[in-house]
Amino acid sequence: MGRGRGGGRGRGNFRGKGKNRGGGSRGGDNRSESWSDIVRQNDLYETYYRQGGFLEEEEFEKMWKALASDLPNSFRFTGTKSDALAVREIFKQRYIPKIQSVQFEGEPVLPPESVPAFPDELVWHMKTHKKIIRRHPPFAEFQKFLVAETTSGNISRQEVVSMIPPHFLDVKPGMVVLDMCAAPGSKSAQLAEMIHGDEEERVKKAANSDSHGTADADGDYTDDGRSTGLLIANDTDYKRAGMLVHQVKRLNFPNLIVTQHDASIFPSIELPTAPGQKKQYLKFDRVLADVPCSGDGTARKNPNVWQKWTPRDGLGLHGLQLRILFRGLQLLKKGGRLVYSTCSMNPVENEAVVASAIVACGGVSKVRLVDCSDHLPNLVRKPGLNKWKVLDTSSLNGEGKTNHMFTSYEAFLKTKEKYDAEQPGRRFSDKLVPGVFPPTSTSEEERIPLENCVRVYPHLQDTGGFFIAVLEKLDDIKVAQPQNGKQSEAAKNKPESGSATPATGPASEQPELSAVEDEAAVAPVSPTKRKFDDAELEASAKRLRVEPDVMDQSAGSEAPDSEVPEAVANGTPNPEQKSEPKPEPKQVTKLKPENQSNQKEYFEYLRGDDPTMNDILDFFGISPRFPRDRFMVKNKEGLLLNKIYYTSELAKTIISQNKERGMKFIHCGVVMFVSHRIKDKDVLKAPWRLQNEGIQILEPWATKRIITCKSRDTLHRMLIEMFPKLPRDGDHDLGEVGEQLMDLDIGCCFMRIEKSEGEEGFPFDMVLPVWRHPGSANLMVDKDERKAILLRLFNEQNPHIINHVLDKAKAAAEQEEAREAVEVIEAEENGSEVENAGAA
Numbered sequence: 001m002g003r004g005r006g007g008g009r010g011r012g013n014f015r016g017k018g019k020n021r022g023g024g025s026r027g028g029d030n031r032s033e034s035w036s037d038i039v040r041q042n043d044l045y046e047t048y049y050r051q052g053g054f055l056e057e058e059e060f061e062k063m064w065k066a067l068a069s070d071l072p073n074s075f076r077f078t079g080t081k082s083d084a085l086a087v088r089e090i091f092k093q094r095y096i097p098k099i100q101s102v103q104f105e106g107e108p109v110l111p112p113e114s115v116p117a118f119p120d121e122l123v124w125h126m127k128t129h130k131k132i133i134r135r136h137p138p139f140a141e142f143q144k145f146l147v148a149e150t151t152s153g154n155i156s157r158q159e160v161v162s163m164i165p166p167h168f169l170d171v172k173p174g175m176v177v178l179d180m181c182a183a184p185g186s187k188s189a190q191l192a193e194m195i196h197g198d199e200e201e202r203v204k205k206a207a208n209s210d211s212h213g214t215a216d217a218d219g220d221y222t223d224d225g226r227s228t229g230l231l232i233a234n235d236t237d238y239k240r241a242g243m244l245v246h247q248v249k250r251l252n253f254p255n256l257i258v259t260q261h262d263a264s265i266f267p268s269i270e271l272p273t274a275p276g277q278k279k280q281y282l283k284f285d286r287v288l289a290d291v292p293c294s295g296d297g298t299a300r301k302n303p304n305v306w307q308k309w310t311p312r313d314g315l316g317l318h319g320l321q322l323r324i325l326f327r328g329l330q331l332l333k334k335g336g337r338l339v340y341s342t343c344s345m346n347p348v349e350n351e352a353v354v355a356s357a358i359v360a361c362g363g364v365s366k367v368r369l370v371d372c373s374d375h376l377p378n379l380v381r382k383p384g385l386n387k388w389k390v391l392d393t394s395s396l397n398g399e400g401k402t403n404h405m406f407t408s409y410e411a412f413l414k415t416k417e418k419y420d421a422e423q424p425g426r427r428f429s430d431k432l433v434p435g436v437f438p439p440t441s442t443s444e445e446e447r448i449p450l451e452n453c454v455r456v457y458p459h460l461q462d463t464g465g466f467f468i469a470v471l472e473k474l475d476d477i478k479v480a481q482p483q484n485g486k487q488s489e490a491a492k493n494k495p496e497s498g499s500a501t502p503a504t505g506p507a508s509e510q511p512e513l514s515a516v517e518d519e520a521a522v523a524p525v526s527p528t529k530r531k532f533d534d535a536e537l538e539a540s541a542k543r544l545r546v547e548p549d550v551m552d553q554s555a556g557s558e559a560p561d562s563e564v565p566e567a568v569a570n571g572t573p574n575p576e577q578k579s580e581p582k583p584e585p586k587q588v589t590k591l592k593p594e595n596q597s598n599q600k601e602y603f604e605y606l607r608g609d610d611p612t613m614n615d616i617l618d619f620f621g622i623s624p625r626f627p628r629d630r631f632m633v634k635n636k637e638g639l640l641l642n643k644i645y646y647t648s649e650l651a652k653t654i655i656s657q658n659k660e661r662g663m664k665f666i667h668c669g670v671v672m673f674v675s676h677r678i679k680d681k682d683v684l685k686a687p688w689r690l691q692n693e694g695i696q697i698l699e700p701w702a703t704k705r706i707i708t709c710k711s712r713d714t715l716h717r718m719l720i721e722m723f724p725k726l727p728r729d730g731d732h733d734l735g736e737v738g739e740q741l742m743d744l745d746i747g748c749c750f751m752r753i754e755k756s757e758g759e760e761g762f763p764f765d766m767v768l769p770v771w772r773h774p775g776s777a778n779l780m781v782d783k784d785e786r787k788a789i790l791l792r793l794f795n796e797q798n799p800h801i802i803n804h805v806l807d808k809a810k811a812a813a814e815q816e817e818a819r820e821a822v823e824v825i826e827a828e829e830n831g832s833e834v835e836n837a838g839a840a
């Protein structure tokens with residue numbers, strides 16, 4: 001049973017509010033005018049993509065037309081495959097035929113369609129126009145289902161292109177994965193699902209046999225059927241990291257840690273070692289570097305691209321993107337795989353970054369650019385570029401801008417020399433470094449096959465624009481980003497940035513990481529932050545010059561860049577560094593005030609023989625095979641207060657080993673038990689409630705306090721009524737569940753609902769927590785989730801949930817209010833009498 005299928009919030013779950021979900025790095029959409037009023041035109045943007053050598057003219061026209069049209073809404077079914085397919089079937093059978101019957105202006109309307117690029121019809125998009133959706137009830141019903149399932153975590157609204165990178169990463173259960181730039185978390189949710197695999201089935205099998213699980217090509221489930229894998233989801237931005245925590249919390253995934261670090265200097269994670277042994281550090285099987293980017297592929301939903309795009313967006317981000325990718329490759333295991341992705345179509349942020357990183361790592365013998373044409377074979381794509389032009393602006397004495405298209409670094413230098421002689425006041429961008437241009441290799445063996453990168457253009461399958469590159473680490477990287485000995489003037493003069501600076505630990509343990517920060521490191525260059533100057537853009541577009549191609553004259557030696565760390569810019573190995581960089585013992589993250597969190601999260605693990613834990617686990621008859629040393633509380637003293645969390649073994653190891661090393665862990669753990677503070681002497685025996693979040697993890701190992709619900713009528717009754725009566729002696733309406741509850745003492749229990757075929761059956765397994773009160777019982781599921789289950793299983797659109805306790809409390813409050821009102825009136829009347837009396 002999927003974790004989302006019960007009362008709990010499931011995996012991959014987005015409430016659907018807020019902007020810029022999906023892949024974009026752009027901030028919120030701050031415009032005041034409506035999207036339909038936005039003029040989808042930006043001459044400079046168009047000129048660059050028209051003349052930059054990306055697409056043939058005819059294809060460019062198609063791309064440009066698609067880019068100016070609205071983006072279809074898209075979503076995917078989440079959770080384990082069987083659960084996702086079950087919910088998809090409900091959607092297909094219940095809503096599609098109704099929508100297909102709708103006619104608009106005499107024509108049938110287009111229903112939602114599955115996106116063929118993804119397997120099993122689990123990804124859908126809808127192109128129907130808003131005005132049609134608003135007018136026709138079948139859409140309203142479908143919309144309701146979409147919202148309810150999104151809240152329950154069975155559907156994730158996500159941009160189609162944003163779903164691609166996790167598929168290319170080829171994650172298997174048991175793998176250790178780093179998502180370097182993870183907020184708001186849509187790809188982390190996919191990765192978590194992949195690490196999880198079909199764990200639930202495996203755990204059931206393990207719990208019912210002597211098997212401890214298996215490790216094979218399907219993944220590592222040797223933790224009694226549980227996946228041994230881990231996802232570390234990271235984001236440097238405090239607010240966005242908060243969004244990330246909010247989203248991933250709802251995945252109920254114990255194999256997940258959220259950190260807040262600058263990915264370009266992501267700290268090395270220490271592993272436990274025996275005394276006297278050499279220190280060991282965590283390396284990842286898979287890394288996702290979905291880096292901050294200019295987001296110019298998001299123009300179909302992002303007005304800022306039309307209003308504020310300039311070539312500086314990409315140029316300003318190249319350095320940070322390169323440092324993040326390089327760090328990702330350092331942290332990768334030999335043989336491991338990294339996916340680099342952006343929602344930009346600009347080669348300066350894409351192929352240029354990939355090529356520079358491979359060069360910096362020591363070339364194609366160290367890092368391979370993987371041909372992934374066999375991944376998502378139905379995804380329509382274009383190959384990566386081997387040649388491109390770089391657009392930049394120069395200004396004369398700070399006034400008026402001229403645009404230039406350079407075909408190579410040499411062309412740029414030549415142009416600059418010419419202007420230096422003729423117009424000494426003309427200034428060029430200091431972001432034009434060798435690495436932003438196409439690489440120049442001397443031999444075929446050294447050539448980086450950039451055509452293996454994947455470009456997705458908007459017209460190919462009606463999506464946003466996107467870029468993906470898959471890299472495999474063939475060998476250890478024996479160079480490190482060198483210390484920034486020659487910080488550029490621009491970097492020196494910059495105000496203190498929001499990104500991390502290297503630690504000042506012992507020199508021997510300190511990797512030499514660059515402290516150079518460009519604008520991008522402070523905050524992704526975002527058009528929202530820039531002042532839009534319409535006239536300037538237009539004027540500069542008209543002054544565009546394509547500089548002569550001097551590629552053939554290139555000597556192949558690139559001068560080091562003043563903004564990008566040397567080794568990352570030109571791949572020069574650091575002779576001092578004989579092996580991969582040693583990790584920093586304490587990564588001190590220096591953050592801008594608004595990037596700082598005052599709250600420290602505490603993660604204190606309880607001892608395996610903790611007496612309270614023993615009582616709780618005994619109460620539910622939890623098998624001794626269930627690990628007892630993975631429970632934690634989130635307070636400094638390690639006291640059992642309100643909530644007890646559970647994490648996976650590796651998450652525990654990493655947190656325990658690194659929490660005092662300056663790592664910034666901001667989330668880990670699934671709530672398993674919450675203390676039940678009801679003044680009832682019977683409750684003293686069982687003062688802890690099972691939680692929806694953790695119930696599925698525990699239930700296969702329970703031997704006590706289990707009831708089974710077999711009938712849809714009983715489940716319906718329990719959903720529609722909160723606190724239905726269950727007197728010790730006398731009648732009840734809770735069918736077979738009531739009978740079983742009669743035999744239970746006060747306290748919480750597991751209610752199992754098993755998958756069964758046919759109309760009277762259930763399409764998937766579920767387990768829900770129920771509390772047995774002295775005279776009633778209650779499904780411990782909140783109102784919204786009850787409504788979602790009623791809609792999903794019973795197709796009830798607007799169920800009225802009866803809450804006996806609340807109704808009783810309301811009646812009492814109303815009575816109390818009425819009594820108080822009478823008292824006030826009486827007092828006033830008496831008071832006025834007194835006053836009157838006084839006056840008399």
Ligand SMILES: C[S@@+](CC[C@H](N)C(=O)[O-])C[C@H]1O[C@@H](n2cnc3c(N)ncnc32)[C@H](O)[C@@H]1O
Nearest residue numbers: 023181182183184185186187236237262263290
């Ligand atoms: C394209 S978005 C990531 C989208 C995310 N992968 C998803 O699917 O929901 C880029 C993210 O990078 C973060 N970021 C920017 N600079 C960073 C840095 N130096 N280290 C880590 N994250 C960074 C931004 O806060 C932003 O959330």
